[in-house]
Amino acid sequence: MAVPTFVDRVSLHVSAGRGGNGVASVHREKFKPLGGPDGGNGGPGGSIILRVDPDITTLIDYHHSPKRTAEAGGHGAGAHRNGGHGSDLVLPVPDGTVVTDAAGEVLADLTGPGTELVIAQGGRGGLGNAALASSKRKAPGFALLGEPGDELEIRLELKIVADIGLVGFPSAGKSSLIASISRARPKIADYPFTTLVPNLGVVTAGETTFTVADVPGLIEGASEGRGLGHDFLRHIERCAALVHVVDTATMEPGRNPADDLAVMENELARYGGLEDRPRLVALNKVDVPDGRDLSDIVIEDLRAHGLRVFPVSAASGEGMRELTFAMAEIVRAARAEREVAEAQRIVLRPPSADNSDSFTVTETPDGWRVQGTKPERWVRQTDFSNDEAVGFLADRLNRLGVETKLLRMGAEEGDIVIIGHVDNSVVFDFKPGIDAGAENLARRGEDERFEEKRPAHGRRRAIQEAMPERGETETRADVARRLDKPEKFGPKSYTIGSRDDPDWSESDPDA
Ligand SMILES: Nc1nc2c(ncn2[C@@H]2O[C@H](COP(=O)(O)OP(=O)(O)OP(=O)(O)O)[C@@H](O)[C@H]2O)c(=O)[nH]1
Ligand SMILES: [Mg+2]
Numbered sequence: 001m002a003v004p005t006f007v008d009r010v011s012l013h014v015s016a017g018r019g020g021n022g023v024a025s026v027h028r029e030k031f032k033p034l035g036g037p038d039g040g041n042g043g044p045g046g047s048i049i050l051r052v053d054p055d056i057t058t059l060i061d062y063h064h065s066p067k068r069t070a071e072a073g074g075h076g077a078g079a080h081r082n083g084g085h086g087s088d089l090v091l092p093v094p095d096g097t098v099v100t101d102a103a104g105e106v107l108a109d110l111t112g113p114g115t116e117l118v119i120a121q122g123g124r125g126g127l128g129n130a131a132l133a134s135s136k137r138k139a140p141g142f143a144l145l146g147e148p149g150d151e152l153e154i155r156l157e158l159k160i161v162a163d164i165g166l167v168g169f170p171s172a173g174k175s176s177l178i179a180s181i182s183r184a185r186p187k188i189a190d191y192p193f194t195t196l197v198p199n200l201g202v203v204t205a206g207e208t209t210f211t212v213a214d215v216p217g218l219i220e221g222a223s224e225g226r227g228l229g230h231d232f233l234r235h236i237e238r239c240a241a242l243v244h245v246v247d248t249a250t251m252e253p254g255r256n257p258a259d260d261l262a263v264m265e266n267e268l269a270r271y272g273g274l275e276d277r278p279r280l281v282a283l284n285k286v287d288v289p290d291g292r293d294l295s296d297i298v299i300e301d302l303r304a305h306g307l308r309v310f311p312v313s314a315a316s317g318e319g320m321r322e323l324t325f326a327m328a329e330i331v332r333a334a335r336a337e338r339e340v341a342e343a344q345r346i347v348l349r350p351p352s353a354d355n356s357d358s359f360t361v362t363e364t365p366d367g368w369r370v371q372g373t374k375p376e377r378w379v380r381q382t383d384f385s386n387d388e389a390v391g392f393l394a395d396r397l398n399r400l401g402v403e404t405k406l407l408r409m410g411a412e413e414g415d416i417v418i419i420g421h422v423d424n425s426v427v428f429d430f431k432p433g434i435d436a437g438a439e440n441l442a443r444r445g446e447d448e449r450f451e452e453k454r455p456a457h458g459r460r461r462a463i464q465e466a467m468p469e470r471g472e473t474e475t476r477a478d479v480a481r482r483l484d485k486p487e488k489f490g491p492k493s494y495t496i497g498s499r500d501d502p503d504w505s506e507s508d509p510d511a
Pocket of ligand 1: 171175191215218
């Protein structure tokens with residue numbers, strides 16, 4: 001089996017690096033056992049970037065290894081050490097690579113050397129407890145987790161970018177022509193469909209240098225899939241001009257230059273979108289005496305139809321100078337027209353960098369579903385084995401207005417609340433206004449050892465905070481008893497909707 005050397009369509013799975021976790025650590029020194037939180041932040045994960053590289057002409061590398069992963073960020077460490085950045089992974093792609101998502105939606109059309117697309121953004125690093133500390137929360141006993149990087153399935157499809165595209169019947173001499181005017185060395189043979197993949201050649205005529213694409217031969221009915229079909233015509237979609245290569249020496253019955261040309265034009269019209277491209281006609285193989293005769297017969301007629309026609313021989317080189325200078329002229333005209341639109345270096349980013357406060361709540365048979373950039377991100381950052389971290393999440397969600405919105409929509413205590421998309425979500429019990437029992441005694445993030453003495457108003461405040469909404473029956477004494485015996489209130493569960501605590505806002509990375 002032949003090993004392919006040219007691949008123009010691939011599926012690729014890209015996973016950007018995970019962000020490193022923040023760390024919860026307390027500074028320790030002789031005679032100063034509690035020197036304050038000093039846990040560093042996790043580093044961001046590496047992103048995956050597609051970059052147009054003029055030296056790459058095929059997507060074959062991605063055909064061989066269709067999964068690419070960028071480096072994760074380093075975890076934070078004690079003594080305020082932050083984790084390192086994960087390195088970005090740059091994937092070189094040929095000029096003219098069209099990027100689509102799994103659903104076929106075009107994400108970007110990468111043309112021009114250096115053009116970049118950040119296709120998968122690395123995950124954010126989690127904050128360490130040093131960064132989460134505030135004047136009120138002197139020693140947070142938790143840190144945030146790093147977030148996973150973007151992970152997605154994409155398709156890459158190459159549409160070669162060349163100045164000139166050669167079209168013609170199989171064996172008309174397209175590959176011979178490109179070999180005669182450039183350094184390209186495609187396979188040449190006297191059987192049809194010798195060329196199975198496009199070849200690119202670089203041609204210099206006078207001051208102008210341009211690229212020429214030799215694509216597989218077309219036959220009548222290509223639009224219905226005959227021969228190699230239309231598949232390769234997309235490689236000339238981006239060409240500024242087309243050159244018809246016509247065989248003047250063919251012995252095939254029913255073929256002659258004028259009819260061949262008409263058949264090609266018909267197939268191009270069926271493919272569509274190429275009507276506006278200027279065309280030249282190369283009557284090839286005039287080194288063959290019959291070819292020369294036929295060329296002489298048809299040339300005036302074709303010119304009378306307004307076509308620019310060049311009798312040439314790829315074998316002897318005759319007529320190549322005139323043909324390449326005519327090509328250069330069209331290329332220059334096309335470039336002059338395009339000049340203004342020429343992009344320098346575009347960096348495209350997917351919309352995942354969204355940082356909006358908006359979120360939605362929908363009632364579903366499974367429970368209340370909360371979706372939004374921030375709530376979902378915050379859930380990913382939460383270490384659910386750490387109560388303080390869970391409480392911090394509850395505070396953030398509450399401050400965003402998630403609890404209020406749930407209440408307004410009719411959510412009741414004990415309802416199921418799901419945060420995130422269907423395939424990636426976390427389930428909570430809804431407990432509006434009141435936190436999981438024990439956390440009301442010592443407020444989250446406070447370490448009593450830091451306080452001189454807990455003043456009486458601290459307890460009053462705790463009771464005040466735990467009081468039910470107006471209209472409910474629990475009295476102040478009930479609340480006080482409840483606070484003293486938290487275990488009566490059942491096993492701890494993750495709750496959302498704890499009372500708003502403005503103290504966190506100082507240290508909230510998203511506030
Ligand atoms: N005498 C003569 N033969 C030529 C000339 N150009 C090409 N040929 C011959 O024609 C045959 C086909 O040439 P190719 O260059 O492979 O034709 P192609 O258009 O690339 O064909 P496909 O790749 O199959 O579409 C080969 O045997 C060439 O040697 C020419 O100018 N004169
Ligand atoms: Mg060929």
